[in-house]
Amino acid sequence: MRKSGITGICLLMLLCSVAVFPLTVSAELTIEITQGVDNPTRIGIAPITRDGKSLPEDVSKIVSADLQRSGLFRPIPRRDMLSFPATTKEVYYRDWRILGAEYLVVGKTTHRGGIYEITFSLLEVHSAKVVFTKVVKGSNTQLRDLAHYISDEVYLAVTGIPGAFSTRVAYVTAAPFNGKMRFRLMVSDVDGARERLMLESKEPIMSPAWSPDAKQLAYVSFETGRPAIFRQDLATAKREQLTNFRGLNGAPSWSPDGRQLALVLSKDGNPEIYTFDLQSRRFTRRTKHFAIDTEPNWTPDGKSLIFTSDRGGSPQIYKLGIASGSVERLTFRGSYNARPRLAKDGRTLVMVHRDQGRFHIASQDLVTGDVRVLTQTYLDESPTVAPNGAMLLYATKKGSKGVLAAVSLDAGVKFFLPARFGDVREPAWSPK
């Protein structure tokens, strides 16, 4: 009996060793890399010139500044560069490895008939491979656009996200002029360059909003003595007044198809959300509630509106199904959530969130419900998300002055935009 027991044990051991064996022997060793680092990418941007002569705009400097500002790149300063290659054939990879560059951008320009043509390449330094070579053309005045285009292409290849360097920002400035406040609606490149005046007024201008094709702006102007909604074409500067109701006329927002505006009117008593069909000129009331409903914004599919309402006792963000008319509350954390904007993915909600008495910008993942406070400045307002969803702009205070600031949606990058004269408020990031 004991013997059989021993035999049994032996069998068991045999089984065990058989079971263990396949676990421990494999044909080819596989190593799983499950961790990494997330540092800014070191990139060299060699000067882009025309046969050694500098261009009217320093294109590579603009590219370098674009990428640096994204927070995801750390460009190598030009003074550290050991060589200035203009084509892939002229690159000595060793020169760039020494500098720690992971990527390199080279480019050369030809100038024919007033048109600049830039041939640029992105190279991987460590594997000595060319990722792409592309050509972009433009006139003298478009050199900045060419530079932003190069930035977009490089950003997309390295990060997998479309760049947003070719976009613009609309904003309102307020500064005293001859003892009176002077309001201006401005549009500039997202890097602050090429600032352009759209409208100047002695009365306040508010809530600029871009059309989806980025060719028009809608905004609220008090120039008639009470708030009215206008739209204006950027190319022609032609304006049109859309509303002239008693009471509040505010917070316009373009539908994704560009045919309607959502807006707030208080003509029927208290502020309610309406949509306005630009073709038929018809207003449709969308909310009916004794509480304040304001700041409407479309979901990317155009089927719902998100808006701020105090119907629950404190300002919170709600979602309204346009076809069904059903209303759903989206925010539950904190006693103040307002000024909602959705990123293009339709999933990331950004808003003004009061946290311990201070107003910060926060994001909420509408799928998981996670709320993250993104900013450390306070009195933050008017968040607006970049079309690529990687970053947002908002208005805040620096000292007593209103300034614009940017923060990445992962809160990893934060910076103030260059200071301007007077207060700057209500940024709106163009959709393109």
Add this chain to the structure above:
Amino acid sequence: MLASRFVSFSIAILVSLALHGFVIYLLVSHWGPEKSLRKAAPPKYVQAKLVQLEEKAKPKPKPKAKPKPKPKAKPKPKPKAKPKPKPKAKPKVKPKPKAKPKSKPKPEPKPEPDSQKMQQDLASALAAEEEFLAEEQAAENDEQLASSYSAYIFDRVAGNWNRPPSARRGMEVQLSIQLVPTGQLISVSIVKSSGNAAFDRSAEQAVHKAGRFEKLQELPPRVFEQYFRQLHLVFRPEDLRL
């Protein structure tokens, strides 16, 4: 008397069984591919050094030294390995009785070729069974060495892996890389793409940036050939927020 023998056997067997069970438990519960690689790292290095201990045996009179040192060297590594999650080592404990005498184990630097020679000498001097055991042991050591150096490769590559912001948990790219015994990288190729070019590129870059895995030079050639000439790397971020 016979009975008492059985009893003593059965105790030994029970102990052995318990150890096996423990080993199996460890394998089953802790043998996560990556975890074990990481964990195993430090002890393994120690072990790699222990292999060199066989050198010590050399000074001794050959005939005598041989039988002894061999068994000895082996048992040694085991006890050490034990504290760590190294499972295999246990069952092999058999040679232990033999091993005891020798224990000088100073972490000798790296006379790899020598040790190999030694091993050959020793092997010839040993009985067939011992030889067999030794082989098994060697295979086991090789494996432990391999997993120790896998951890080293993990660290080098992970430390150079700069994930793009479009990287998400759940993405995976598989690379096949070729190395030569100096540890120099010869080629990298994508076996299975993640579908995200930037993500794939970041993985390739990580390997290129690591470039050379010098420590692989310390490996006995057979271990290198078996495990490291051609390697499979799977990049699967698990520490991302999204």
